[in-house]
Amino acid sequence: MSYQYNTGCSLNNLKGVREFIRRSLDGQEVSDLELGAIVLALDEMCSNLMIHAHHCNPDHFIALNIHIPVKGQFIFEIIDDGSMFDINQFQEPKLDNLVHEKRKGGLGIRLVKSIMDKIEYLHEGGKNVCRLTKTI
């Protein structure tokens, strides 16, 4: 099964992204907590991309694909043509440092890495593809 959702890079569209994921995974026997974590990880990835690669320009678009090849295995792809924002290249800040520096950012990457099994970046057909996999 596959699902696709396209959206402009306005942060106001994140709610639509979350609703799309919840709808697509409905009936997949994913627990409320696991679904919540998946929605969270993809929200973090999309908002990072919207902010850092597209400067929240609503005329720039990203696509989110969900593939479910077999029951319990989920492949999420976020596709865009902005500058590559590879979270594997970023060092996760330590919690103590965030508190001390009163920083509001930096937690999203830690969340995504905690929730997803694998995060890969590919370049296909002139587009950036961030592929996240999760097996439940």
Added chain:
Amino acid sequence: MVHIKRLQEVGADIIAVVGEIDASSSIELDLAIAKSVGEGYKKILVDCQALEYISSAGLGVFMSYIEELRDKNISFVLFGMKERVLNTFSILGLADLLNIRENKQEAKKLADELSV
């Protein structure tokens, strides 16, 4: 989309958060806490009973106040979180850095104890 309401009860400022906090709406939570701190409240409770979702942007807001609250001796307690919201705090280990209680009564009790 988030709605934030504030009400005062026996010396405590209660910030009620209704809806979803993400990168587009975390600024509203930030402003509400800043206002409460700025008005000099020594006990601030955050009512999360109607908080349906929080992303790292919202978590970051709470994190960014931890030192200021400590420096100003402000008792800050969150309460009434749904399991999936609490799970987001737990994944990052924030549940240990913040005061979180199940209900308002327990939150008030802890705020009173912390402000002694």
